Amino acid sequence: MKERFVELTEKYVEEVISPEEENELMSIINTRVEYKIEFEDQKRIKEALKKMKLKNPSEEVWDSYWIKIYNRIERGFAWIIISIGFVILAGYAAIQFVEELLKDTKTPEIVKLGSAALIVGLLILLFSILREKFFAGKSDKYKEIQR
Amino acid sequence: MKSMTEIELSEFELYVKTNMKRAYFSALGFVGTHDDAMEISQRAFINAYKHFDKFDSSRNFFTWYYKILKNLCLNFLRDSKSRKEVSFIEFEDELTAENQSDQFERKEQVTILEAALSRLSTNDREIIILKEFQNFSYKEIAETLEIPIGSVMSKLFYARKKLSEILKELQ
Numbered sequence: 001m002k003e004r005f006v007e008l009t010e011k012y013v014e015e016v017i018s019p020e021e022e023n024e025l026m027s028i029i030n031t032r033v034e035y036k037i038e039f040e041d042q043k044r045i046k047e048a049l050k051k052m053k054l055k056n057p058s059e060e061v062w063d064s065y066w067i068k069i070y071n072r073i074e075r076g077f078a079w080i081i082i083s084i085g086f087v088i089l090a091g092y093a094a095i096q097f098v099e100e101l102l103k104d105t106k107t108p109e110i111v112k113l114g115s116a117a118l119i120v121g122l123l124i125l126l127f128s129i130l131r132e133k134f135f136a137g138k139s140d141k142y143k144e145i146q147r
Numbered sequence: 148m149k150s151m152t153e154i155e156l157s158e159f160e161l162y163v164k165t166n167m168k169r170a171y172f173s174a175l176g177f178v179g180t181h182d183d184a185m186e187i188s189q190r191a192f193i194n195a196y197k198h199f200d201k202f203d204s205s206r207n208f209f210t211w212y213y214k215i216l217k218n219l220c221l222n223f224l225r226d227s228k229s230r231k232e233v234s235f236i237e238f239e240d241e242l243t244a245e246n247q248s249d250q251f252e253r254k255e256q257v258t259i260l261e262a263a264l265s266r267l268s269t270n271d272r273e274i275i276i277l278k279e280f281q282n283f284s285y286k287e288i289a290e291t292l293e294i295p296i297g298s299v300m301s302k303l304f305y306a307r308k309k310l311s312e313i314l315k316e317l318q
Binding site for chain 2: 050061
């Protein structure tokens with residue numbers, strides 16, 4: 001009976017109840033005092049909520065809403081291009097540096113070894129970051145949504 | 148990020164413009180401040196754009212977008228140690244010259260309701276905001292939350308009941 005009471009009360013407060021259902025609801029309410037109290041509470045809270053609304057921002061906020069999103073998407077795209085350019089230039093500079101270093105007979109072997117280790121380390125780091133980004137992008141972050 | 152083609156962007160722009168108000172108000176219902184609601188709803192649109200290739204255009208955009216938005220809101224609430232809600236509710240009708248004297252009472256009613264809403268669980272608050280403040284139909288809520296209409300009615304009933312109990316405590 002409780003389920004039916006809940007359903008009918010909900011229909012009543014939302015004003016979608018039929019006359020037959022309303023009669024049924026009234027007869028349920030008359031069977032128990034606690035139902036009557038709950039019914040009155042639901043009506044009162046519905047009336048209180050009806051008078052309220054969420055604060056609406058000014059029209060200017062809505063006018064600029066899309067352009068702010070567009071700018072952020074555009075900037076994200078720009079950062080990707082900048083990052084690609086940086087990686088290309090840094091990679092080219094690193095290769096040039098290594099070539100020059102290997103050709104130079106005056107540079108001590110220990111400096112050549114240290115430089116090679118530094119560059120190899122940076123390349124591994126870069127590869128690791130790219131791989132992580134790639135796999136993070138492939139998995140759907142919004143698969144597990146709390147309901 | 149996907150390649151930014153003009154067609155794709157203009158299609159996305161339409162989705163944003165059609166859904167921005169309900170997106171903002173949904174976020175406002177969760178986080179309670181204008182600035183945070185604006186930031187989160189916009190960030191959710193940017194995330195939606197990044198994953199736009201996963202959106203099935205035969206389905207409702209808002210239902211898909213809402214999952215992203217809700218996730219961001221829940222993360223925000225989890226990470227915000229000291230949340231400061233400012234007033235986010237007001238009366239439907241404007242104050243007129245005749246009822247200026249009610250100003251204090253109205254302000255108090257708003258404060259109490261906001262306090263009561265903030266004490267509701269996230270799920271109760273969410274369904275109250277969707278139904279009572281955004282005027283979603285049962286069907287729209289059922290689609291958005293991916294639950295049957297019967298469950299929407301029952302959840303709403305118990306959320307209102309909870310709100311009523313909190314209001315009684317506060318008054």
